Amino acid sequence: MHQLGVGVPLTALAQHTVSGDRAHVKPTNIGAPDYFHKVVDCQWACPAHTPVPEYIRLIAAGHYSDAYMINWRSNVFPGILGRVCDRPCEPACRRGRVDKEPVAICRLKRVCADLKDDIQDRLPRAPEKKNGKRIACVGAGPASLTVARDLAVLGYQITVFDSGASPGGMMRSQIPKFRLPDDVIDEECGYIINLGVETRYNHWVGSLRELVEGDWDAVFVGTGAPRGRDADIPGRKEAAAHIQIGIDWLANVAFGHTTKIAKRVIVLGGGNTAMDCCRSARRLGGEDVKVVVRSGFEEMKASPWEKEEAIHEGIPILNMLVPKEFVHDNGRLTGVLFEKVRAEYDAKGRRSLIPTGEPDVLMECDEVLVAIGQENAFPWIEKDIGLEFDKWGMPVLNQETLQSTLPKVFFGGDAALGPKNIITAAAQGHAAAISIDLFCRGKSLQQRPPPMVNLASQKMGIHEWSYDNQVSEEERKKVPVKALEKTLKDIKLELELGFDPFMACAEAERCLNCDIETVFTVKTCIECDACVDICPTECITFTSNGEEEDLRGRLKAPAKILDQALYVSDVLKTGRVMVKDENICLHCGMCAERCPTGAWDMQKFFLQCAEAGTEARRT
């Protein structure tokens, strides 16, 4: 225990601490953009770094169009992502650490898309006079369209090639309409195409060489991961008529080529594609639809909410079963034979599935959908044009610039670093657009423009802030859905209704405003402890400095989550430092309201990633 402040002159105390032998944590540099960015966990977790709390506040205020435009700027497809995003932000949400569930960030995004006014006049326009550079985008999915949007407004002439009849790529072909209706895709892809982007639909690009050697200044490849993995087990060939690859089947359903399925269906696989398959099958006449997965329920790749929805629709998910054989009667599928397994983990945490030795299970069915993974395929890229592939068949890329070994060819989306999700594709589209712009202007691709960052006090009066700092104690709102009987009959009928304005406001109020940062000024602090006493989550401590591990343990509430930063001040008058554990700060501003000298202030941190065309900082 230290005895600071006890009968020793202040100056001596300060010297003692500074000259102490122990290693000390250096004062936090809050001027580095990453520091506060990381505190905004949702924004940090979003691949496109969407300023989440900012748009959520706008939704609470009813400014839906403004909220939409913040999203549109960062993630390009707010209406689409508000329905089908993988939501890396939600597991990161601070609310989830102090409450049962995180803020429904994804569905709030849909709210701003649903309730916005006509935003056409807010969209940027492409300049009349082009800059003379021609860019080919292969594929009309989210990555390509993002590149097209970012570059078209700079005066580039963009041409998008796609084998389909309309833009959207896998957003259109893979995601069932009851989750993502066509009109949403049409609208948001339309905003981009209307920027004067030339489209060549129904055009299968058969040769990259032609593009590279053609009259293009740069080529962007956003062709996705188009090949579904197959289950190569006995009976596959014989019963082929009744076994389909999940993503191909979904595309056929999406475009109306497939309208029926047998009554008894087994879906193999545990990812989101499997969930889409089983739910689609339920809607096309499947009565006994089940999902069978090799792994345990928790380890399944599907998002928890997608699993929940499948279960809600009466689809059982059966785990720890490895398909062994397609059982058939002269080519007529009768069932699938499964081996029961259990999971074992080695010292490195790698899993292996060990047969339990129990008898195999035969599940009867009439049709099987195989949704056990997706692969990249580049049959149209010639092997001798200087574009290198690695041993997994993926293009060799600079991870930051997304440039391939052929300088004028760039990749993005699932085609770049393997299958991920739409939001990652959009983020990579932005990065590739920056690279292509730098490349076309003959600049170094490494000199990348920095994000726009702002930090400004939100104080309006003695107890008034520009944000609503009262922390909502309401529970997460469930999105209302249409009656199941109705939606199971019509595969095109969107299941979710979306939040109404009142629910949206209540849900938006649950956001803790993590972008309103607590900023501490050493020289005005009188060490009265008011902030320590009022903090609802006890995240502020005044103590002697020390090594980080030691310091974390000595806080009023020990800071056990190591990837959450400690905000450490410079040395105070008594020789102590202020230490704040960012982990569970509610950003309620009570410390700042209680501070008699204004040593604490609530300041809004706003970070927007650079877009193509932004100049890099001169160094």
Place this chain on the structure above:
Amino acid sequence: MTYLAKPKLLRADAPRNTLGYTRRDYEGAISTLCAGCGHDSISAAVVQACFDLDIEPHRVAKLSGIGCSSKTPDYFLGASHGFNTTHGRMPSVLTGAALANRDLTYMGISGDGDSASIGIGQFAHAMRRGVNMTYIVENNGVYGLTKGQFSATADKGSKSKRGVVNNDTPIDLVALALQLGASYVARSFSGDKEQLIPLIKGALRHRGPAFIDVISPCVTFNNHAGSTKSYDYVREHNDAVNRLDFILPRDQINTSYAPGSLRRIVQHDGSVLLLRKLDKDYDPSDRVGAMNHLQERHALGEIVTGLLYVDTSAEDLHRHLNTVEKPLNQLGDAYLCPGSKALEALNASLR
């Protein structure tokens, strides 16, 4: 000062005491005192002490008088019994409550105005009668509610916010408490919870009148240069005689110090006061020595803090008066009011 209630959201790993309560369960309403008021730190120290001692909030009675300090019982132990008396009359109301029900833990919260001016007589008699209570004075040297006039504890020569010099001799409540027979006497500082919390714990578990004078800077009217009750002045002139570790009977003592540097005092309930000496000659069992030390240091402009005096063998008011052990509310009507015949017999016996 804030108008918002503290959000109820809790960290998942918020510590719980053996009763299953979190610290938050010992809080009260949101404070309406000025931002930075030392009194709020004292409230926080009371919360922590009661949490650590596994005190059931409904077994505590907190009483106070009038003033900034006397508002604070609203800001801690929201689930306890509370009573705001008239100005300076907390000690007598508390004495009455304690006589009626000795099973509760009594906490009297007062200020320098409430106890050293209008209520000084009440204060003196509660101490000398040996009421079993924890008497905390939140001492800021000014009348905050009436805009900062000097109170009776303001040091001679100290300056008001407007530069007026105080010419009156201060009342030292600690010296008075020692002289009047308090059996647990301490002084502390609102800005030093590491010292204050164990002192409150020791007082709550002490039998007899426990008095703690807590210097608590008034940020609005008495935190300037020239004040002797400002954060800076108290920090610079704080002369602690010892550091207390309070240890419950169930807890293990696992601190080790050089021989002679530690003093171990066992209270009547088995709780242990471990005193680490900072002044090696100071003896907290010597009432007269304590009074002398206090005067000497005060003459040098220093503020003596720590556990200044403790007598664990002291008896309290109930023992002196030989009162009934059961709380009056459990005795039943027939016992409490035995009727006119019993009264006549009693009167006859006194004739």
